[in-house]
Amino acid sequence: xxxxxxxxxxxxxxxxxxxxxxxxxxxxxxxxxxxxxxxxxxxxxxxxxxxxxxxxxxxxxxxxxxxxxxxxxxxxxxxxxxxxxxxxxxxxxxxxxxxxxxxxxxxxxxxxxxxxxxxxxxxxxxxxxxxxxxxxxxxxxxxxxxxxxxxxxxxxxxxxxxxxxxxxxxxxxxxxxxxxxxxxxxxxxxxxxxxxxxxxxxxxxxxxxxxxxxxxxxxxxxxxxxxxxxxxxxxxxxxxxxxxxxxxxxxxxxxxxxxxxxxxxxxxxxxxxxxxxxxxxxxxxxxxxxxxxxxxxxxxxxxxxxxxxxxxxxxxxxxxxxxxxxxxxxxxxxxxxxxxxxxxxxxxxxxxxxxxxxxxxxxxxxxxxxxxxxxxxxxxxxxxxxxxxxxxxxxxxxxxxxxxxxxxxxxxxxxxxxxxxxxxxxxxxxxxxxxxxxxxxxxxxxxxxxxxxxxxxxxxxxxxxxxxxxxxx
Numbered sequence: 001x002x003x004x005x006x007x008x009x010x011x012x013x014x015x016x017x018x019x020x021x022x023x024x025x026x027x028x029x030x031x032x033x034x035x036x037x038x039x040x041x042x043x044x045x046x047x048x049x050x051x052x053x054x055x056x057x058x059x060x061x062x063x064x065x066x067x068x069x070x071x072x073x074x075x076x077x078x079x080x081x082x083x084x085x086x087x088x089x090x091x092x093x094x095x096x097x098x099x100x101x102x103x104x105x106x107x108x109x110x111x112x113x114x115x116x117x118x119x120x121x122x123x124x125x126x127x128x129x130x131x132x133x134x135x136x137x138x139x140x141x142x143x144x145x146x147x148x149x150x151x152x153x154x155x156x157x158x159x160x161x162x163x164x165x166x167x168x169x170x171x172x173x174x175x176x177x178x179x180x181x182x183x184x185x186x187x188x189x190x191x192x193x194x195x196x197x198x199x200x201x202x203x204x205x206x207x208x209x210x211x212x213x214x215x216x217x218x219x220x221x222x223x224x225x226x227x228x229x230x231x232x233x234x235x236x237x238x239x240x241x242x243x244x245x246x247x248x249x250x251x252x253x254x255x256x257x258x259x260x261x262x263x264x265x266x267x268x269x270x271x272x273x274x275x276x277x278x279x280x281x282x283x284x285x286x287x288x289x290x291x292x293x294x295x296x297x298x299x300x301x302x303x304x305x306x307x308x309x310x311x312x313x314x315x316x317x318x319x320x321x322x323x324x325x326x327x328x329x330x331x332x333x334x335x336x337x338x339x340x341x342x343x344x345x346x347x348x349x350x351x352x353x354x355x356x357x358x359x360x361x362x363x364x365x366x367x368x369x370x371x372x373x374x375x376x377x378x379x380x381x382x383x384x385x386x387x388x389x390x391x392x393x394x395x396x397x398x399x400x401x402x403x404x405x406x407x408x409x410x411x412x413x414x415x416x417x418x419x420x421x422x423x424x425x426x427x428x429x430x431x432x433x434x435x436x437x438x439x440x441x442x443x444x445x446x447x448x449x450x451x452x453x454x455x456x457x458x459x460x461x462x463x464x465x466x467x468x469x470x471x472x473x
Contacts, residue, residue, distance in 0.1 A: 052094030145207020218404030222247030251457035284370030305334030391450030
Protein backbone atom coordinates (compact mmCIF):
# COMPACT_ATOMS: atom_id res chain seq x y z
CA UNK A 1 0.00 0.00 0.00
CA UNK A 2 1.41 3.38 -1.01
CA UNK A 3 2.11 6.13 1.50
CA UNK A 4 0.17 9.34 0.85
CA UNK A 5 1.53 12.82 1.52
CA UNK A 6 -1.04 15.61 1.29
CA UNK A 7 0.41 19.01 0.34
CA UNK A 8 -1.49 22.31 0.42
CA UNK A 9 0.42 24.55 -2.01
CA UNK A 10 -0.26 28.29 -1.63
CA UNK A 11 0.73 31.03 -4.06
CA UNK A 12 -0.34 34.54 -5.04
CA UNK A 13 -0.39 33.67 -8.76
CA UNK A 14 -0.19 30.64 -11.04
CA UNK A 15 -0.26 30.24 -14.79
CA UNK A 16 -2.64 29.81 -16.63
CA UNK A 17 -5.13 31.34 -14.19
CA UNK A 18 -3.20 34.54 -13.51
CA UNK A 19 0.44 35.40 -14.13
CA UNK A 20 2.39 38.55 -13.31
CA UNK A 21 5.93 37.31 -12.74
CA UNK A 22 8.15 34.27 -12.33
CA UNK A 23 6.16 32.93 -9.39
CA UNK A 24 3.27 32.39 -11.79
CA UNK A 25 5.46 30.06 -13.84
CA UNK A 26 6.62 28.16 -10.76
CA UNK A 27 3.19 27.70 -9.15
CA UNK A 28 1.67 26.78 -12.49
CA UNK A 29 4.03 23.87 -13.07
CA UNK A 30 5.61 22.61 -9.81
CA UNK A 31 2.39 21.29 -8.15
CA UNK A 32 1.60 19.25 -11.28
CA UNK A 33 5.16 17.90 -11.49
CA UNK A 34 4.94 16.88 -7.83
CA UNK A 35 1.70 14.97 -8.39
CA UNK A 36 3.29 13.26 -11.39
CA UNK A 37 5.89 11.68 -9.07
CA UNK A 38 3.22 9.46 -7.49
CA UNK A 39 3.96 5.75 -7.86
CA UNK A 40 3.26 2.41 -6.17
CA UNK A 41 5.28 3.40 -3.09
CA UNK A 42 4.17 6.98 -2.56
CA UNK A 43 1.23 9.14 -3.57
CA UNK A 44 1.57 12.90 -3.63
CA UNK A 45 -1.82 14.60 -3.30
CA UNK A 46 -0.85 18.21 -4.01
CA UNK A 47 -3.59 20.84 -4.09
CA UNK A 48 -3.09 24.43 -5.25
CA UNK A 49 -4.78 27.36 -3.50
CA UNK A 50 -4.91 30.86 -5.03
CA UNK A 51 -6.61 34.17 -4.20
CA UNK A 52 -9.64 34.79 -6.39
CA UNK A 53 -8.26 38.02 -7.86
CA UNK A 54 -10.75 39.91 -10.03
CA UNK A 55 -8.48 39.28 -13.04
CA UNK A 56 -8.38 35.48 -12.57
CA UNK A 57 -9.33 33.53 -15.69
CA UNK A 58 -10.77 30.15 -14.74
CA UNK A 59 -13.44 27.93 -16.25
CA UNK A 60 -15.79 25.38 -14.72
CA UNK A 61 -15.52 26.80 -11.20
CA UNK A 62 -17.63 24.90 -8.68
CA UNK A 63 -18.65 26.90 -5.60
CA UNK A 64 -17.93 25.33 -2.21
CA UNK A 65 -19.69 26.03 1.06
CA UNK A 66 -19.45 29.59 2.29
CA UNK A 67 -17.64 30.01 5.59
CA UNK A 68 -16.22 32.86 7.63
CA UNK A 69 -13.25 33.71 9.82
CA UNK A 70 -13.55 35.83 12.97
CA UNK A 71 -12.17 39.33 13.02
CA UNK A 72 -12.63 41.43 16.12
CA UNK A 73 -16.29 41.40 17.17
CA UNK A 74 -17.47 40.32 13.73
CA UNK A 75 -16.65 37.88 10.96
CA UNK A 76 -15.32 38.12 7.41
CA UNK A 77 -17.06 35.99 4.81
CA UNK A 78 -15.05 33.58 2.68
CA UNK A 79 -16.07 32.35 -0.76
CA UNK A 80 -14.32 29.24 -2.07
CA UNK A 81 -14.35 27.67 -5.51
CA UNK A 82 -12.85 24.51 -6.96
CA UNK A 83 -11.65 23.43 -10.40
CA UNK A 84 -8.96 21.15 -11.86
CA UNK A 85 -5.94 21.69 -14.09
CA UNK A 86 -4.75 18.51 -15.80
CA UNK A 87 -5.79 16.49 -12.76
CA UNK A 88 -4.50 19.03 -10.21
CA UNK A 89 -7.19 20.20 -7.76
CA UNK A 90 -7.19 24.01 -7.66
CA UNK A 91 -9.04 26.14 -5.12
CA UNK A 92 -9.74 29.86 -5.24
CA UNK A 93 -10.43 31.89 -2.12
CA UNK A 94 -12.41 35.10 -2.41
CA UNK A 95 -13.83 37.68 -0.09
CA UNK A 96 -14.11 41.41 0.38
CA UNK A 97 -10.41 41.97 1.32
CA UNK A 98 -9.40 40.37 -2.01
CA UNK A 99 -12.05 42.13 -4.11
CA UNK A 100 -11.20 45.49 -2.55
CA UNK A 101 -7.64 45.29 -3.85
CA UNK A 102 -8.08 44.55 -7.52
CA UNK A 103 -4.48 43.97 -8.62
CA UNK A 104 -2.39 40.92 -7.76
CA UNK A 105 0.33 43.16 -6.36
CA UNK A 106 0.35 46.88 -5.67
CA UNK A 107 3.37 49.15 -5.41
CA UNK A 108 2.55 49.71 -1.74
CA UNK A 109 2.98 46.45 0.19
CA UNK A 110 0.89 47.88 3.03
CA UNK A 111 -2.15 47.87 0.73
CA UNK A 112 -1.63 44.16 0.11
CA UNK A 113 -1.24 43.27 3.81
CA UNK A 114 -4.95 42.91 4.57
CA UNK A 115 -5.62 40.94 1.39
CA UNK A 116 -2.88 38.37 1.86
CA UNK A 117 -3.37 38.09 5.61
CA UNK A 118 -7.03 37.30 4.95
CA UNK A 119 -6.07 34.81 2.24
CA UNK A 120 -3.60 33.04 4.52
CA UNK A 121 -6.14 32.79 7.35
CA UNK A 122 -8.85 31.49 5.03
CA UNK A 123 -6.51 28.99 3.37
CA UNK A 124 -5.82 27.43 6.76
CA UNK A 125 -9.58 26.96 7.27
CA UNK A 126 -10.21 25.56 3.79
CA UNK A 127 -9.22 21.90 4.54
CA UNK A 128 -12.09 21.60 7.03
CA UNK A 129 -14.54 22.44 4.28
CA UNK A 130 -13.20 20.00 1.69
CA UNK A 131 -12.84 17.07 4.10
CA UNK A 132 -9.11 16.79 3.46
CA UNK A 133 -6.20 17.12 5.87
CA UNK A 134 -2.77 18.36 4.69
CA UNK A 135 0.47 16.90 5.98
CA UNK A 136 2.48 19.83 4.59
CA UNK A 137 1.68 23.50 4.05
CA UNK A 138 3.89 24.85 1.23
CA UNK A 139 3.97 28.66 1.08
CA UNK A 140 5.69 30.92 -1.44
CA UNK A 141 7.20 34.33 -0.60
CA UNK A 142 5.71 36.87 1.81
CA UNK A 143 2.21 36.86 0.34
CA UNK A 144 1.40 33.39 1.68
CA UNK A 145 4.00 33.10 4.43
CA UNK A 146 1.55 34.02 7.20
CA UNK A 147 -0.15 30.68 6.56
CA UNK A 148 2.87 29.03 8.19
CA UNK A 149 2.69 31.35 11.17
CA UNK A 150 -1.04 30.60 11.58
CA UNK A 151 -0.30 26.89 11.12
CA UNK A 152 2.26 27.03 13.93
CA UNK A 153 -0.08 28.82 16.32
CA UNK A 154 -2.70 26.13 15.61
CA UNK A 155 -0.05 23.51 16.34
CA UNK A 156 0.27 25.00 19.83
CA UNK A 157 -3.41 24.49 20.47
CA UNK A 158 -4.30 21.38 22.49
CA UNK A 159 -4.85 18.38 20.27
CA UNK A 160 -3.93 20.15 17.02
CA UNK A 161 -2.35 17.89 14.38
CA UNK A 162 1.29 18.52 13.53
CA UNK A 163 1.30 19.91 9.98
CA UNK A 164 4.75 20.63 8.58
CA UNK A 165 5.53 24.02 7.05
CA UNK A 166 7.71 24.65 3.98
CA UNK A 167 8.42 28.05 2.48
CA UNK A 168 10.02 28.70 -0.88
CA UNK A 169 12.08 31.89 -0.82
CA UNK A 170 11.87 33.53 -4.23
CA UNK A 171 13.03 37.04 -3.32
CA UNK A 172 14.21 37.87 0.21
CA UNK A 173 14.16 41.72 0.02
CA UNK A 174 10.37 41.69 -0.45
CA UNK A 175 9.14 40.97 3.09
CA UNK A 176 5.73 42.64 3.17
CA UNK A 177 4.54 45.40 5.50
CA UNK A 178 3.71 45.51 9.23
CA UNK A 179 0.86 43.06 9.93
CA UNK A 180 0.95 43.21 13.74
CA UNK A 181 -2.38 44.99 14.11
CA UNK A 182 -4.00 42.88 11.37
CA UNK A 183 -2.96 39.61 13.02
CA UNK A 184 -4.26 40.74 16.39
CA UNK A 185 -7.57 41.75 14.80
CA UNK A 186 -7.92 38.17 13.55
CA UNK A 187 -7.13 36.85 17.02
CA UNK A 188 -3.59 35.70 16.18
CA UNK A 189 -1.09 36.76 18.81
CA UNK A 190 2.47 37.79 18.03
CA UNK A 191 4.93 35.27 19.43
CA UNK A 192 8.26 35.93 21.10
CA UNK A 193 10.64 35.17 18.24
CA UNK A 194 14.40 35.28 17.78
CA UNK A 195 13.95 37.50 14.75
CA UNK A 196 15.44 41.02 14.76
CA UNK A 197 13.01 43.39 16.44
CA UNK A 198 12.13 45.21 13.20
CA UNK A 199 11.23 41.91 11.53
CA UNK A 200 8.85 40.55 14.16
CA UNK A 201 5.76 42.06 12.51
CA UNK A 202 6.64 41.38 8.86
CA UNK A 203 5.00 38.49 6.98
CA UNK A 204 8.06 36.91 5.35
CA UNK A 205 10.25 36.83 8.49
CA UNK A 206 7.32 35.40 10.49
CA UNK A 207 6.86 32.70 7.86
CA UNK A 208 10.57 31.88 7.84
CA UNK A 209 10.56 31.67 11.62
CA UNK A 210 7.50 29.39 11.69
CA UNK A 211 8.64 27.06 8.90
CA UNK A 212 10.18 23.62 9.27
CA UNK A 213 12.08 23.94 5.99
CA UNK A 214 13.23 26.98 4.00
CA UNK A 215 13.96 26.46 0.31
CA UNK A 216 15.73 29.12 -1.74
CA UNK A 217 15.15 28.91 -5.50
CA UNK A 218 18.75 28.01 -6.27
CA UNK A 219 21.69 26.56 -4.35
CA UNK A 220 23.66 29.73 -5.06
CA UNK A 221 20.98 31.96 -3.54
CA UNK A 222 20.68 29.68 -0.50
CA UNK A 223 24.34 30.44 0.21
CA UNK A 224 24.05 34.15 -0.53
CA UNK A 225 21.19 34.86 1.92
CA UNK A 226 23.55 33.74 4.71
CA UNK A 227 25.83 36.70 3.93
CA UNK A 228 25.55 40.32 4.99
CA UNK A 229 25.49 41.48 1.33
CA UNK A 230 22.42 39.48 0.36
CA UNK A 231 20.84 38.60 3.72
CA UNK A 232 18.72 41.78 4.00
CA UNK A 233 19.30 42.06 7.75
CA UNK A 234 18.19 38.46 8.38
CA UNK A 235 21.52 36.73 7.75
CA UNK A 236 22.21 36.12 11.45
CA UNK A 237 18.77 34.56 11.91
CA UNK A 238 19.13 32.52 8.71
CA UNK A 239 22.54 31.27 9.82
CA UNK A 240 20.88 29.99 13.00
CA UNK A 241 18.40 28.16 10.75
CA UNK A 242 20.87 27.03 8.08
CA UNK A 243 20.37 23.32 8.83
CA UNK A 244 16.78 23.72 7.63
CA UNK A 245 17.79 25.90 4.66
CA UNK A 246 18.45 24.41 1.23
CA UNK A 247 18.47 25.50 -2.38
CA UNK A 248 16.47 23.86 -5.18
CA UNK A 249 16.86 25.28 -8.65
CA UNK A 250 13.66 26.34 -10.37
CA UNK A 251 12.91 24.68 -13.68
CA UNK A 252 11.25 25.77 -16.90
CA UNK A 253 8.41 24.27 -18.89
CA UNK A 254 10.42 22.25 -21.42
CA UNK A 255 7.28 21.43 -23.40
CA UNK A 256 6.21 25.04 -23.83
CA UNK A 257 9.71 26.35 -24.43
CA UNK A 258 10.68 24.05 -27.29
CA UNK A 259 12.04 25.66 -30.48
CA UNK A 260 11.18 22.57 -32.50
CA UNK A 261 7.42 23.15 -32.08
CA UNK A 262 7.08 26.73 -30.76
CA UNK A 263 4.25 28.34 -32.74
CA UNK A 264 5.66 31.83 -32.09
CA UNK A 265 8.57 31.05 -34.42
CA UNK A 266 8.43 31.30 -38.19
CA UNK A 267 11.16 28.69 -38.50
CA UNK A 268 11.29 25.79 -36.04
CA UNK A 269 14.53 23.96 -35.33
CA UNK A 270 16.16 21.44 -33.00
CA UNK A 271 19.62 20.07 -32.33
CA UNK A 272 19.18 17.87 -35.40
CA UNK A 273 18.12 20.79 -37.61
CA UNK A 274 20.20 23.46 -35.90
CA UNK A 275 21.28 25.18 -39.12
CA UNK A 276 17.71 26.46 -39.51
CA UNK A 277 18.10 28.69 -36.44
CA UNK A 278 19.99 31.28 -38.52
CA UNK A 279 16.79 32.08 -40.43
CA UNK A 280 15.19 33.29 -37.20
CA UNK A 281 17.97 35.84 -36.71
CA UNK A 282 17.42 37.37 -40.13
CA UNK A 283 13.64 37.41 -39.68
CA UNK A 284 14.06 39.11 -36.30
CA UNK A 285 16.40 41.72 -37.75
CA UNK A 286 13.86 42.45 -40.46
CA UNK A 287 10.98 42.68 -37.97
CA UNK A 288 12.93 45.13 -35.80
CA UNK A 289 14.00 47.27 -38.74
CA UNK A 290 17.66 46.32 -38.40
CA UNK A 291 20.00 45.48 -41.25
CA UNK A 292 19.74 41.79 -42.16
CA UNK A 293 23.27 40.56 -41.59
CA UNK A 294 24.06 37.12 -40.10
CA UNK A 295 27.58 38.26 -39.15
CA UNK A 296 26.60 41.19 -36.92
CA UNK A 297 26.32 40.13 -33.24
CA UNK A 298 22.71 40.56 -32.11
CA UNK A 299 22.40 41.17 -28.35
CA UNK A 300 19.21 40.99 -26.31
CA UNK A 301 17.84 42.30 -23.02
CA UNK A 302 14.55 40.60 -22.08
CA UNK A 303 13.73 41.80 -18.60
CA UNK A 304 11.54 43.67 -16.20
CA UNK A 305 12.90 47.23 -16.17
CA UNK A 306 14.29 47.09 -12.65
CA UNK A 307 17.63 48.00 -11.09
CA UNK A 308 17.74 44.52 -9.51
CA UNK A 309 18.07 43.11 -13.02
CA UNK A 310 21.02 45.40 -13.76
CA UNK A 311 19.43 46.76 -16.92
CA UNK A 312 20.96 50.16 -16.15
CA UNK A 313 24.36 48.43 -16.26
CA UNK A 314 23.48 46.85 -19.60
CA UNK A 315 22.46 50.24 -21.03
CA UNK A 316 25.72 51.85 -19.87
CA UNK A 317 27.70 48.97 -21.36
CA UNK A 318 25.95 49.38 -24.73
CA UNK A 319 26.71 53.12 -24.69
CA UNK A 320 30.38 52.31 -24.25
CA UNK A 321 30.37 50.03 -27.30
CA UNK A 322 29.69 52.73 -29.89
CA UNK A 323 32.82 51.83 -31.86
CA UNK A 324 31.89 48.14 -31.96
CA UNK A 325 29.72 46.66 -34.69
CA UNK A 326 26.66 45.13 -33.01
CA UNK A 327 22.87 45.21 -32.87
CA UNK A 328 20.65 45.02 -29.79
CA UNK A 329 17.00 44.64 -28.87
CA UNK A 330 15.51 45.60 -25.50
CA UNK A 331 12.15 44.09 -24.48
CA UNK A 332 10.35 44.80 -21.22
CA UNK A 333 8.47 47.29 -19.06
CA UNK A 334 8.84 48.61 -15.53
CA UNK A 335 10.64 51.56 -13.97
CA UNK A 336 9.72 54.67 -16.03
CA UNK A 337 13.27 56.03 -15.67
CA UNK A 338 14.75 52.87 -17.12
CA UNK A 339 12.17 52.83 -19.90
CA UNK A 340 13.22 56.38 -20.77
CA UNK A 341 16.88 55.33 -20.71
CA UNK A 342 16.04 52.59 -23.22
CA UNK A 343 14.35 55.12 -25.49
CA UNK A 344 17.42 57.37 -25.26
CA UNK A 345 19.61 54.45 -26.32
CA UNK A 346 17.45 53.87 -29.36
CA UNK A 347 17.67 57.59 -30.21
CA UNK A 348 21.46 57.55 -29.85
CA UNK A 349 21.89 54.38 -31.92
CA UNK A 350 18.84 54.22 -34.24
CA UNK A 351 20.57 51.79 -36.62
CA UNK A 352 21.84 49.53 -33.82
CA UNK A 353 19.39 49.43 -30.92
CA UNK A 354 15.63 48.86 -30.85
CA UNK A 355 13.59 49.33 -27.66
CA UNK A 356 10.31 47.41 -27.41
CA UNK A 357 8.88 48.69 -24.13
CA UNK A 358 5.98 46.31 -23.68
CA UNK A 359 5.08 42.82 -22.55
CA UNK A 360 5.05 40.57 -25.62
CA UNK A 361 5.45 36.84 -24.96
CA UNK A 362 5.62 35.90 -28.64
CA UNK A 363 8.26 38.53 -29.41
CA UNK A 364 10.28 37.31 -26.42
CA UNK A 365 10.34 33.80 -27.90
CA UNK A 366 11.35 35.18 -31.30
CA UNK A 367 14.21 37.07 -29.65
CA UNK A 368 15.38 33.94 -27.80
CA UNK A 369 15.38 32.12 -31.14
CA UNK A 370 17.09 34.87 -33.13
CA UNK A 371 19.53 36.72 -30.87
CA UNK A 372 23.11 35.58 -30.42
CA UNK A 373 23.47 36.60 -26.76
CA UNK A 374 21.19 37.60 -23.89
CA UNK A 375 22.55 40.04 -21.27
CA UNK A 376 21.68 39.42 -17.59
CA UNK A 377 23.91 41.62 -15.38
CA UNK A 378 21.75 41.24 -12.25
CA UNK A 379 22.69 42.81 -8.94
CA UNK A 380 21.20 39.69 -7.39
CA UNK A 381 19.24 36.88 -9.00
CA UNK A 382 17.61 34.25 -6.78
CA UNK A 383 17.18 31.93 -9.76
CA UNK A 384 16.38 33.54 -13.07
CA UNK A 385 14.44 31.87 -15.86
CA UNK A 386 15.50 33.88 -18.90
CA UNK A 387 18.99 32.38 -19.03
CA UNK A 388 17.55 28.86 -19.04
CA UNK A 389 14.98 29.66 -21.69
CA UNK A 390 17.66 31.39 -23.77
CA UNK A 391 19.91 28.31 -23.66
CA UNK A 392 16.95 26.14 -24.67
CA UNK A 393 16.73 28.26 -27.84
CA UNK A 394 20.47 28.43 -28.54
CA UNK A 395 20.86 32.03 -27.33
CA UNK A 396 24.08 32.29 -25.32
CA UNK A 397 23.79 33.99 -21.88
CA UNK A 398 26.16 36.68 -20.62
CA UNK A 399 25.52 36.81 -16.87
CA UNK A 400 26.85 38.10 -13.60
CA UNK A 401 28.09 35.45 -11.17
CA UNK A 402 25.22 35.60 -8.67
CA UNK A 403 22.50 33.26 -7.40
CA UNK A 404 20.90 30.99 -9.92
CA UNK A 405 22.83 32.56 -12.80
CA UNK A 406 26.12 31.09 -11.62
CA UNK A 407 24.37 27.76 -10.95
CA UNK A 408 23.05 27.44 -14.49
CA UNK A 409 25.58 29.15 -16.78
CA UNK A 410 29.01 27.53 -17.02
CA UNK A 411 31.82 29.81 -18.28
CA UNK A 412 32.96 28.97 -21.81
CA UNK A 413 30.74 25.88 -21.78
CA UNK A 414 27.24 27.33 -22.03
CA UNK A 415 27.86 31.08 -21.70
CA UNK A 416 29.98 33.93 -20.36
CA UNK A 417 30.17 34.98 -16.71
CA UNK A 418 31.58 38.12 -15.08
CA UNK A 419 32.03 38.99 -11.40
CA UNK A 420 32.25 42.73 -10.78
CA UNK A 421 29.13 44.89 -10.80
CA UNK A 422 30.63 47.36 -13.27
CA UNK A 423 29.68 48.12 -16.86
CA UNK A 424 33.21 47.54 -18.14
CA UNK A 425 33.18 44.02 -16.68
CA UNK A 426 30.03 43.39 -18.69
CA UNK A 427 31.63 44.93 -21.80
CA UNK A 428 34.61 42.58 -21.40
CA UNK A 429 32.29 39.57 -21.17
CA UNK A 430 30.36 40.71 -24.26
CA UNK A 431 33.63 41.18 -26.17
CA UNK A 432 34.71 37.67 -25.15
CA UNK A 433 31.43 36.42 -26.55
CA UNK A 434 31.87 38.35 -29.78
CA UNK A 435 35.38 36.97 -30.22
CA UNK A 436 34.08 33.42 -29.80
CA UNK A 437 31.24 34.19 -32.20
CA UNK A 438 33.78 34.65 -35.01
CA UNK A 439 34.76 30.99 -34.58
CA UNK A 440 31.58 29.36 -35.81
CA UNK A 441 32.54 25.88 -34.63
CA UNK A 442 33.23 27.00 -31.06
CA UNK A 443 30.10 29.16 -31.02
CA UNK A 444 27.87 26.38 -32.22
CA UNK A 445 29.32 24.12 -29.53
CA UNK A 446 28.29 26.70 -26.89
CA UNK A 447 24.81 26.89 -28.36
CA UNK A 448 24.37 23.14 -28.59
CA UNK A 449 25.65 22.66 -25.02
CA UNK A 450 22.98 25.05 -23.78
CA UNK A 451 20.20 23.48 -25.84
CA UNK A 452 21.09 20.03 -24.49
CA UNK A 453 20.73 21.08 -20.83
CA UNK A 454 17.83 19.58 -18.91
CA UNK A 455 16.14 22.37 -16.95
CA UNK A 456 12.87 20.47 -16.55
CA UNK A 457 10.85 20.64 -13.33
CA UNK A 458 11.05 16.90 -12.67
CA UNK A 459 14.48 17.04 -11.00
CA UNK A 460 13.37 19.99 -8.83
CA UNK A 461 10.15 18.22 -7.87
CA UNK A 462 12.11 15.18 -6.70
CA UNK A 463 14.18 17.38 -4.37
CA UNK A 464 11.00 18.88 -2.90
CA UNK A 465 9.64 15.36 -2.41
CA UNK A 466 12.72 14.48 -0.33
CA UNK A 467 11.99 17.45 1.93
CA UNK A 468 8.33 16.51 2.32
CA UNK A 469 9.29 12.92 3.20
CA UNK A 470 11.81 14.04 5.81
CA UNK A 471 9.24 16.32 7.46
CA UNK A 472 6.37 13.81 7.67
CA UNK A 473 8.41 10.89 9.04
